[in-house]
Amino acid sequence: MKRFGSASMRWVYLAEDESGLIAGVPELLQLGYQKLAEAHPIPLHSHDQSYEFVYVVNGNITWEIGGEYYPVNAGQWFYTRPGELHRARFDHLEPSRIWWFVLKAPSKGSAWLRLDQDDVAFVADRLQQLPRIFPARSSVSEQFTRLKTTIESDMLNKQLFARHQVLDILLGMLQQPAAKPIDPDLKQSIASQVKEFERNPEARYSIEKMAHSVGVSVSHFYKLFYELYGQAPVAYMERIRMEHACTLLKTDRLITDIAMELGFKTSQHFTTVFKKLIGSSPSEWRKHVRDRT
Structure with a gap:
């Protein structure tokens, strides 16, 4: 785990750097956690043939896509589509605490997360329909923590657990929670x-x-x-x-x-x-x- 600053922390899993750490889940390209006590540089970038999802645990961050700004509050998801150029506003992410992951886009005929073809088609269609910003379930941090623990462990069949934990997070996004009523x-x-x-x-x-x-x-x-x-x-x-x-x-x-x-x-x-x-x-x-x- 890489640390920086007196009250900041960063942990990142990159599939390309881990040489088969969870070879049974090639769809998971990145997984990360950041606790930022001060602004952190996030310049213009994109993810080829993959989606990026960012969950804001606390704080308030603003993303920029094609000159449009998207402020994201705690308890919300933000996502980008394959190949979509995006960056943090002013090229810096505001002080916040976030989880994020980059997932290979499902494609027709692929054994994506070992789902059958009807389910792959369903997920692919729903991902295209997601709003740019949407509410998250209260269990998301716990789900991410469980996945991180699995990745770092030496447990048997970790690929099985990791794959289902990734799918659990994903399906939680696709099945939207009811909004909390405020007067x-x-x-x-x-x-x-x-x-x-x-x-x-x-x-x-x-x-x-x-x-x-x-x-x-x-x-x-x-x-x-x-x-x-x-x-x-x-x-x-x-x-x-x-x-x-x-x-x-x-x-x-x-x-x-x-x-x-x-x-x-x-x-x-x-x-x-x-x-x-x-x-x-x-x-x-x-x-x-x-x-x-």
């Missing part, structure tokens, strides 16, 4: 709070006042907000603030002035937060954007 009025009230902040990202909002205006306790407000947006309110607001900072950095304004406008007492504190979420310092990001235009 529509509460949902709308919280959405109004979020829109107000997005209009005024330089403001500093009190969580207590936000909860009071919605009519719930602070703890319940945190719970509802996390279910809706995949992050704690403070973390979400900081991310929106840094997105606004990116817009301001495209102008000729001094970085110190931008930091002050966004409510930071020092430009050093602003730089620390910006680099953690975006992956580079404000000056480096500005230079990168200007070099690309």
Whole structure:
């Protein structure tokens, strides 16, 4: 397992590097887990003849495909189709915790995951119909952990267990769980709070006042907000603030002035937060954007 940073962790299985580790499951090309305490580089890439699925355990990450942005919250899946170019927004993945796997695309006439031909055709068709972002079942982390344990073990018939565990995760995606009901009025009230902040990202909002205006306790407000947006309110607001900072950095304004406008007492504190979420310092990001235009 490769580790980096004081609170970050990364584990990756690559079939091409393992020389038959689970030779009975050639469809599983990659499996990985990342806990990111700061932004991590994910540049433009694709997977030939295979799907990539990313499950967000916590945090909030944004992917880019063909100039379109896809924000993904905790408890959601994101996936890309074979050969589809994609990357993390700004080429960096936000602080988060994720599982992901890359699976060879099922093809007609193949013995894909040793399913019969009708089942292979069914899976192939359903994969094409999946929305870009969709909810995950609560058991996904446990399923991934079990698969990771199988891959790392010396157990007999590990290929059998691994194959069925991969299939278990896949079928869980294809059979969508029922959405958790949240009172529509509460949902709308919280959405109004979020829109107000997005209009005024330089403001500093009190969580207590936000909860009071919605009519719930602070703890319940945190719970509802996390279910809706995949992050704690403070973390979400900081991310929106840094997105606004990116817009301001495209102008000729001094970085110190931008930091002050966004409510930071020092430009050093602003730089620390910006680099953690975006992956580079404000000056480096500005230079990168200007070099690309």
